[in-house]
Amino acid sequence: MNLMLSAYLLLAFAIVAEVLGTAFLVKSDGFSKLIPSLLVIVCYSLSFYVLSQVTKTLNIGVVYAIWSGVGIIFTALIGYYAFKQTLDTPALIGIGFIIAGVLIMNLFSKTLGH
Known part of the structure; x- marks a missing residue:
């Protein structure tokens, strides 16, 4: 398998682990x-470990932008569907800018790999 593809698959796994950790953070009721609470620690630890492996292949700035940006989007969706938390128009516009930024980096940036 291509090294870049493997890095992106690991990045996706790190994002899922981080988003699950954040969902469990709500359920932990302030630890x-x-x-x-234990699931928060496990998910975040796993996410950061996998993220550290991804940075061996991909540029840290791009990795962190994708990890945090996609994490924000998925966390907002979980907040809406699982916890009935709504977002106002400025929040949705901001998330739209995050999506645009991640797309611009992935489609046009030449700094993805080391």
């Missing part, structure tokens, strides 16, 4: 519930 007052043991199981969700």
